[in-house]
Amino acid sequence: MTVAETLISSRANARVKQLRAAFAGNARLSDGLSAIEGEHLLEEAVRSAIALKMVFVSERRPIPRGLPHGVEVLRVTDDVFASAVETQSPQGIAALLAPPVHHLDDVLEGPKPLLVIACGLQDPGNLGTLVRSAEAFEAAGVLTTPGTVSAWNQKALRASVGSVFRVPVVPATAEEIAGLKRRGVRLLAAVGAQDAGVEAAQDANLRGACAVMIGNEGAGLSAEWMAIADARVTIPCPGPVESLNAAVAGSLLLYEASRQRAAAGAQR
Structure with a gap:
């Protein structure tokens, strides 16, 4: 995995905006990606070999173990993280992923x-x-x-x-x-x-x-x-x-x- 060195503190950051759009269900602004929040769903996504694109971790949380090679991990401040997710009590871990397409x-x-x-x-x-x-x-x-x-x-x-x-x-x-x-x-x-x-x-x-x-x-x-x-x-x-x-x-x-x-x- 690749960990961003800089702590993101702006709600206007392009990737934070993409995460916010994914949580809102706006496929156009999220580039077709879906969002998940929470350690359990992230673990399930990794176990199921879902294509993770980015993982967002708030400043108070450790970086999850076992992430696939090449996944970008972004550190964000607690308030920026809370501004992007939907839950009232954020868990501090979220991710953007490419949802599987079935026919x-x-x-x-x-x-x-x-x-x-x-x-x-x-x-x-x-x-x-x-x-x-x-x-x-x-x-x-x-x-x-x-x-x-x-x-x-x-x-x-x-x-x-x-x-x-x-x-x-x-x-x-x-x-x-x-x-x-x-x-x-x-x-x-x-x-x-x-x-x-x-x-x-x-x-x-x-x-x-x-x-x-x-x-x-x-x-x-x-x-x-x-x-x-x-x-x-x-x-x-x-x-x-x-x-x-x-x-x-x-x-x-x-x-x-x-x-x-x-x-x-x-x-x-």
């Missing part, structure tokens, strides 16, 4: 891929949790439709706890989602138990190639998504609730798919 074919390589489709999710915590669950239950990837929050949103990043560095997150159009059916992937709409023609998750066949469609937190799945679904699945709830949180519902369906696949493998 639809990347998540369809296996014989029976398990996918999650985020259809207009707007809560970054829900999306990040789904990405985390996708890794936990060995899903091939997460597809995001137009209107879904970015997986590189700061809250989504924190909710994924680093899984976003390893799980392919692929933007997909409605046409591409519908095209999955021609490639042998069943589209399963996650709905509430009160909907008609619904299968309980444990009764649905989740062992083959399938994609679980999770709708918007407030409106659920639109008529457009429901029209292309091959089946509707729900998670039976004995308690008096109408529906589950989007991330909880998606995670439980991924667990059920993982359970069925493990059981099928044990039988073979």
Whole structure:
């Protein structure tokens, strides 16, 4: 790694401005780079071989160990660091990185891929949790439709706890989602138990190639998504609730798919 000798004390420094733009989600001003904050996310990025461009360390923090060779480390004053990041209690470590780029074919390589489709999710915590669950239950990837929050949103990043560095997150159009059916992937709409023609998750066949469609937190799945679904699945709830949180519902369906696949493998 290369450590800058001069302590940066100006909020107008070009690299500090680039970091600030990345935290704000301004891809143009950040040159397409994304930002992360905190020692844990930095460790996860290094472990996942993510392309780090710069690491920013406040004057009160030691330089992290194990950084890849060639990464530039910039020392900044505490107040300049605080001006660039989003958290109210900065941890003193941040980085700019090149987010990995994935394509639809990347998540369809296996014989029976398990996918999650985020259809207009707007809560970054829900999306990040789904990405985390996708890794936990060995899903091939997460597809995001137009209107879904970015997986590189700061809250989504924190909710994924680093899984976003390893799980392919692929933007997909409605046409591409519908095209999955021609490639042998069943589209399963996650709905509430009160909907008609619904299968309980444990009764649905989740062992083959399938994609679980999770709708918007407030409106659920639109008529457009429901029209292309091959089946509707729900998670039976004995308690008096109408529906589950989007991330909880998606995670439980991924667990059920993982359970069925493990059981099928044990039988073979």
